[in-house]
Amino acid sequence: MRLLELFRRKPSSASVAKERLRIIVAQERSTRGGPDYLTMLRGELLQVIYKYVQVGPDAVQIHLQREDGHELLQLSVALPDKTENGSSASP
């Protein structure tokens, strides 16, 4: 098999599958076990922020962490570049 690998260029479909799974599973675990309202909360926050700043649908990220009996809800909001603010929002 090692000899054959010299002629292989594309990553195998199995390694593509593994990489895609690694990312989506990590993302889904970040809100696992949290209250069901997390996705609704995220949606409403997005609407409120959108009233002031034109952000994309992925702008609000939610992470729930559990450490030694307490829970930490992390919200991160990615704002667009200064050049794209206000009325001159990108199309």
Next chain:
Amino acid sequence: MAEIIVITSGKGGVGKTTTSASVACGLARRGNRVAVIDFDIGLRNLDLIMGCERRVVYDFVNVIQGDCTLKQALIKDKRLETLYVLAASQTRDKDALTCDGVRRVLDELTADGFDYIVCDSPAGIEKGAHLAMYFADRAIVVVNPEVSSVRDSDRVLGLLASKTHKAEQGNGGVKEHVLLTRYSPRRVTAGEMMSVDDVKEILGLEVVGVIPESQDVLTASNAGVPIILNVDSAVSAAYEDAVARLLGETVPLRFITERKGFFARMFGG
């Protein structure tokens, strides 16, 4: 005290019922008293895989609703003395299964001296799947080495860790096992299928068994004979190993590498 084992997966068609039948047989063949229960209300199928479909008179829901006794509904296996099947109801009423009803049936089986109760979960994460896992001591999560199955398994592992009686009580939770089915060493070698190690890494759990892809599984279900009873099949040996590991024995994984010829060996691998 009976040990309750749920066979679950999230995704359908990965081999839950095949696994339930074979694990139940494997445990019974070692002299344990085993009851295997079909939780797939409305879509009864365990009876076909076990080959007892024509002997179903009463079902799980009949017992819960008091239409018959548990003894009347348990179907004694014709091959193994200590194995019993409780069929799912074919009712379309999804609310026929209640948490209290399931608890009563499991308690009665325990009081009757059963050693193991194997719960064959329906696909999905709805009520039937929830109740199948709710009272479990252990879970076997059946996974195919394929993206949707692995993702769904991770979701189910999350539910096992939060939405079960053991998890709610906070005393250690449900013991989780991953069982890989439909594994093709040839396709893994060719880079077309995720390997045992890939799946272990993504789910962060050891595997309790690897069942090779085989035509023997269809042949067994055609005949209504659990595949573990076909001793000529590699699938049977792989299930037998998995049952041994469930019982705490250390057994090396088999059937995970391709049998190679002379030329393949020469070119490494």
